[in-house]
Amino acid sequence: MTTTWLIFRRSLRQSLRNPAWVLIGVFQPLIYLALFGPLLIPVVQNTPGFPPGDAWQVFVPALVVQQVVFGTLFVGFGLISEYRAGVIDRMRVTPASRSALLLGRSLKDVVVLVLQSVLLVLISLPFGLRAPLGGVLLALVLIAVAGLAMSAASYALALRLKSEEALGPVFNTFGLPLLLLSGVLLPMSVAPDWLYAISRANPFVHIVDAERALFRGDLGDPSVLIGAGVTAALVVLCLTWGIRTFHRESA
Amino acid sequence: MTARGLARTFRARRGRTVEEVTAVAGVDIDVAAGELVGFLGPNGAGKTTTLRMLTTLLAPTAGTATVAGHDLRTDPAGVRRRIGYVGQSGGAGPDCRVRDELELQARLYGLSAAEAAGRAADLLGSFDLGEAGSRVVQTLSGGQRRRLDIAMGLVHRPPLLFLDEPSTGLDPQSRANLWEHISRLHAEHGTTLFLTTHYLDEADALCDRILVIDRGRIVAAGTPDELKRRVSGDLVVVGADSPEVVARLATDLPGEQPAVDGSTVRFRTPDGAGVLPALLRGMDAAGVAALSVEVRRPSLDDVFLTLTGRTLRDAEADVPDPAAAPVGAAR
Numbered sequence: 001m002t003t004t005w006l007i008f009r010r011s012l013r014q015s016l017r018n019p020a021w022v023l024i025g026v027f028q029p030l031i032y033l034a035l036f037g038p039l040l041i042p043v044v045q046n047t048p049g050f051p052p053g054d055a056w057q058v059f060v061p062a063l064v065v066q067q068v069v070f071g072t073l074f075v076g077f078g079l080i081s082e083y084r085a086g087v088i089d090r091m092r093v094t095p096a097s098r099s100a101l102l103l104g105r106s107l108k109d110v111v112v113l114v115l116q117s118v119l120l121v122l123i124s125l126p127f128g129l130r131a132p133l134g135g136v137l138l139a140l141v142l143i144a145v146a147g148l149a150m151s152a153a154s155y156a157l158a159l160r161l162k163s164e165e166a167l168g169p170v171f172n173t174f175g176l177p178l179l180l181l182s183g184v185l186l187p188m189s190v191a192p193d194w195l196y197a198i199s200r201a202n203p204f205v206h207i208v209d210a211e212r213a214l215f216r217g218d219l220g221d222p223s224v225l226i227g228a229g230v231t232a233a234l235v236v237l238c239l240t241w242g243i244r245t246f247h248r249e250s251a
Numbered sequence: 252m253t254a255r256g257l258a259r260t261f262r263a264r265r266g267r268t269v270e271e272v273t274a275v276a277g278v279d280i281d282v283a284a285g286e287l288v289g290f291l292g293p294n295g296a297g298k299t300t301t302l303r304m305l306t307t308l309l310a311p312t313a314g315t316a317t318v319a320g321h322d323l324r325t326d327p328a329g330v331r332r333r334i335g336y337v338g339q340s341g342g343a344g345p346d347c348r349v350r351d352e353l354e355l356q357a358r359l360y361g362l363s364a365a366e367a368a369g370r371a372a373d374l375l376g377s378f379d380l381g382e383a384g385s386r387v388v389q390t391l392s393g394g395q396r397r398r399l400d401i402a403m404g405l406v407h408r409p410p411l412l413f414l415d416e417p418s419t420g421l422d423p424q425s426r427a428n429l430w431e432h433i434s435r436l437h438a439e440h441g442t443t444l445f446l447t448t449h450y451l452d453e454a455d456a457l458c459d460r461i462l463v464i465d466r467g468r469i470v471a472a473g474t475p476d477e478l479k480r481r482v483s484g485d486l487v488v489v490g491a492d493s494p495e496v497v498a499r500l501a502t503d504l505p506g507e508q509p510a511v512d513g514s515t516v517r518f519r520t521p522d523g524a525g526v527l528p529a530l531l532r533g534m535d536a537a538g539v540a541a542l543s544v545e546v547r548r549p550s551l552d553d554v555f556l557t558l559t560g561r562t563l564r565d566a567e568a569d570v571p572d573p574a575a576a577p578v579g580a581a582r
Contacts, residue, residue, distance in 0.1 A: 014347060092308060
């Protein structure tokens with residue numbers, strides 16, 4: 001526990017030394033919000049099959065999930081430069097718990113992600129977002145857990161590949177289809193049957209659905225339970241993988 | 252520290268075929284408490300791989316080792332508590348503060364916050380980093396950075412410290428300064444030191460004992476003087492206008508047969524300075540004028556040449572492309 005806290009604090013200090021990155025992370029969804037969001041307003045009104053709720057209730061929760069895929073998934077790059085500087089080896093020759101070396105870092109990423117999401121939600125208010133506080137808070141909890149999973153996965157992959165040149169293509173290859181098939185830009189409920197069927201295999205589609213229901217305040221919607229279940233499974237899977245990677249003596 | 256048959260093979264991908272590459276072919280190492288031992292060899296000889304195995308960072312594919320009283324395979328955590336390790340690339344986060352990194356490292360070894368702060372302050376002082384404590388690591392000079400790396404390896408006062416290529420990339424002045432720190436550490440605290448180097452002068456200047464490694468095998472071990480004695484004597488180089496006459500005279504001297512190259516004659520003899528007067532008198536009597544005379548004590552480079560048939564510099568050029576890095580561990 002102490003080690004996790006120590007690594008978390010170190011990691012947080014590094015982020016605070018470059019606070020610009022936290023803001024840059026919010027910048028991209030902000031562009032979507034300002035330049036793409038308005039297009040959705042007439043689309044939502046005139047397209048059958050759109051999930052309930054207004055354009056902002058459909059779009060903002062999706063942007064929050066997008067931050068997980070296009071923000072947190074990239075934290076591995078930072079780990080590679082630390083690996084190259086010998087930081088990981090230096091920590092692994094100490095008796096410190098290997099899972100703490102991972103968890104401390106990942107928890108920092110979760111804090112940054114939640115901060116960015118809160119910022120995004122606040123900025124969405126003047127655009128016209130109206131959402132119940134309880135639902136949004138639950139949505140943030142779900143996002144935090146999904147972020148923990150993605151951060152662990154990103155570190156595991158980074159530590160196995162050990163090169164930015166290898167990591168970049170992997171993220172781009174999987175990131176984009178993952179994103180398009182999660183219904184972030186347009187909900188998968190308007191998709192043709194075959195595409196809808198494929199999208200069901202993507203864990204993020206269920207997280208997006210759950211987030212939308214929570215932003216509507218529809219806590220009893222079955223998608224909330226499904227989303228929570230998928231996220232829980234994802235975090236168990238990714239953390240196990242991450243911790244195993246940090247444990248590997250030859251990593 | 253005792254290692255027996257420690258070996259490591261990697262699976263490397265070359266094009267489509269995956270082949271087994273032997274990085275370390277089974278080494279035996281004995282280091283007694285309080286020794287300062289150098290692990291000398293060209294780049295790619297297996298020095299770093301051996302060190303990573305001894306420090307629990309890499310699982311050996313074969314062999315056993317007891318490091319600082321703990322078994323490497325069954326009790327890696329015990330080994331970790333008792334050793335310090337300073338890797339080739341250091342280990343301090345470039346965007347972290349110097350004191351933060353030192354204190355964190357101490358806490359990772361289980362020291363309390365107060366102990367860690369005290370230890371960090373002590374180390375900053377003894378490694379001449381006093382005023383650098385609140386600076387960010389990447390603003391340090393190369394020499395300061397290296398001293399910080401070593402200080403970090405010492406936060407828990409380990410009885411055994413591993414240093415991987417401590418002076419690589421440093422300017423001559425910083426190197427000399429680093430050597431002083433290492434020697435002092437050894438002399439004042441009795442810390443057992445095991446360092447790798449591919450610099451002959453470093454091994455010569457610092458180490459009580461040297462292990463020479465080449466192509467994953469230890470090819471020689473001994474004190475610098477013992478190793479040099481394995482080369483048959485001093486090298487004498489004489490430049491003369493009639494080199495063949497000099498060569499004939501030198502043939503009668505104890506040692507190797509002379510070799511003529513242009514106007515210079517080279518030969519090895521146990522006591523180079525001792526044979527010179529007689530040689531010069533002989534040349535004088537034969538009417539041969541000496542253009543230049545040089546006696547060279549054997550260097551560790553000569554030792555390496557004698558042992559492997561290659562100079563250390565040639566051996567470095569032989570190193571396979573580092574891009575053929577291991578893709579996975581063979582277990």
